Amino acid sequence: MKSDPRIEQALGRAIEPGELSGCPPRLAAAIRYAVFPGGARIRPRICLAVAQACGEDHPGVVDAALASIELLHCASLVHDDLPCFDDAATRRGKPSVHRAYDERLAVLAGDAMIVLALESLADGCAAAPARLPALLRIIGRAVGTAGGIVAGQAWECEPRSVLAQYQQAKTGSLFAAATMAGAAATGAADAQAWSLLGERIGEAYQVADDILDVAGNASEIGKPVGRDAALGRPSAVAQLGMAGAIALVQRLVSEAAASVPDCLGIDALRAVIRAQAEALLPRDRLQAA
């Protein structure tokens, strides 16, 4: 999928403070390395699509929201790749941050990206400051301890975890934040109504990721395959089989499209959802299913 210049520029602006005077050069370089070039940028694309469907009046606020969400996603990848977690040698087709720099800079780059992601909302909302509290709450909760990304990763450190709860926290939460933040960035009063859309897309994405881990090609997806089985991690393919997992993705995408709240651009938004879902799965498997 072609990169969206608006998303790339918004991310560039969000990490800019990291490259001003006062930032150690290797830290600034590690942050830029972790953010560019990106992966599919699915979360910011969804955030932007929702904002456009709602009718965005302050593009700067939307840019800040989508950049914040993608920075937090990138930060979580940097920390997930650390030796004490997945010890991943590669990410997005190049050495992981702790391999390209060192472990200390990987810890610090992740920390810095969390701070930048939340702090940059203050400047981003300058044109509509009344939207800041909702955006900060929505995005903060999506990565935090109560069902957010950090909680999701921490379920891997518990003796027992429930697959659905683990996936909802580790992946679904930030997708739900992407749709809710897209709405909140346009001043929508009921951002919560957009949560189900993000949750379903996130679930579909997580299951698709499990499928790619089994059926994908490392060079195409830019990371090693077979990691879930090797690390004994919960996986939808292990639980449902390949055909069951593919059917589940398709059902979740339909539910996502059906869940879109009434808005100006509802048809265009549904088309975006279906197009992005199709890009998630290995083509040959989809045809076989």
Next chain:
Amino acid sequence: MKSDPRIEQALGRAIEPGELSGCPPRLAAAIRYAVFPGGARIRPRICLAVAQACGEDHPGVVDAALASIELLHCASLVHDDLPCFDDAATRRGKPSVHRAYDERLAVLAGDAMIVLALESLADGCAAAPARLPALLRIIGRAVGTAGGIVAGQAWECEPRSVLAQYQQAKTGSLFAAATMAGAAATGAADAQAWSLLGERIGEAYQVADDILDVAGNASEIGKPVGRDAALGRPSAVAQLGMAGAIALVQRLVSEAAASVPDCLGIDALRAVIRAQAEALLPRDRLQAA
């Protein structure tokens, strides 16, 4: 120094979301372990003292600001203690978080505390939401890449660093944020005017920490001594000698007291600054100096 129940309660409220449903129990426990019992709580005490000197009208906003600052300090300690940095076995007289739990939970607890610290400002400012943007900027910048704590730690990963820049970023920045946030939490328009006070206190504190690392007693200060020399870290004692370092602390505290901007409670605030400074140094060394 006796703990301040108001500060402890504010911290308890700030980490509460981490203990609600959705948070893996070991993560919630690791966060609580990292925050309680605390150290000297110098930063939140200074923040509170400034707010009281300015005349606080919304105590909830002040509580959110001081808790945010202390949570970020605690988060930085958890990550600084990691094996890839200081590999500290103890902190505040008990095993460090990665020793008491494990390295993964130490990474995640630090991440979670950064998120909680910034996110909790949204709820904390509910009574005066117009103060949220300034507080988020002040506190975010103090821990970020442009001269904040993360930058300070990252100077340790550069081939060359300047002692003053390193200390300003690693310690001074959060002290400056404590005084500025104390003022901003009361709605003061010119929070920047309070920066110098925090910077001077932070510099004094950093030099005092270097002194304790040489002249302190591990059981009294709750962490191992002699680490700066062992790790080849920059230190004011190595640079100026012990007597020079002690004279520097005394000069910095005088400059701090002289820098207090005009406010309702200026005399009480100066007294607090002097009392806290005295508590920083080993008593026998002060008398000898």
